[in-house]
């Protein structure tokens with residue numbers, strides 16, 4: 001049986017390429033069709049810094065991010081020490097401290113019925129689209145202890161901490177033919193300080209930051225990846241010149 005080099009390469013290359021792409025496909029899939037896409041972009045530093053500001057101002061009072069140190073976040077995101085200390089460190093004295101909260105678990109249980117979970121890894125356990133949809137799913141509900149409810153996480157113990165931005169909304173539900181309660185839309189009860197687009201954009205930045213928080217090493221990999229590409233391009237250029245040099249005498 002004769003096999004040309006071309007068919008051999010084709011037969012070998014295809015399975016290898018399939019093997020390389022398969023894990024990416026699995027990682028990207030498995031989503032819930034009711035979630036909105038957050039369109040995460042870890043190379044957008046402005047978005048990450050914006051999300052970091054929201055996070056330390058509005059989330060860190062209840063939730064911890066106890067795997068992260070203030071100074072590492074500042075260095076990774078390009079935040080200078082003065083801004084860090086002035087605008088972002090309310091629960092810590094030194095930049096080297098971990099992002100923990102001062103509230104005790106007993107107090108948290110007494111106030112909310114549950115201890116607010118550490119948010120360090122939530123972007124990995126829940127996924128960015130879940131977080132993005134959750135933070136845009138709060139509505140007024142007089143029947144709950146906080147006065148708030150959530151379409152993605154029914155009867156959640158967390159109040160809508162960003163309601164001043166989004167304003168107050170009422171959710172309308174329909175009953176589907178199989179008896180399930182489905183969201184039909186929201187009515188705005190009172191306006192917030194942000195438009196709907198501005199609010200979505202702020203939540204996207206916050207979600208982006210939480211993805212960084214769950215895997216800070218990704219930013220380093222992005223940087224390394226860039227220089228690997230630069231190296232490859234230079235290398236290809238040099239190889240081409242070398243080939244030309246070798247073949248000059250042959251032609």
Ligand code: HEC
Pocket residue numbers: 054055058059060061062063112114115116117119122126131134135155156157158159161162206
């Ligand atoms: C007043 C306290 C409080 C603040 C402030 C707060 N949360 Fe929460 N959050 C909670 C509590 C309590 C829960 C647990 C809810 C439950 O289990 O019913 C929770 C749950 C969550 C969850 C779900 C986690 C999971 O995997 O189940 C996410 C995500 C979350 N909060 C994000 C945020 C973000 C982002 C902010 C800042 C914008 C924030 N929270 C601010 C109290 C708070």
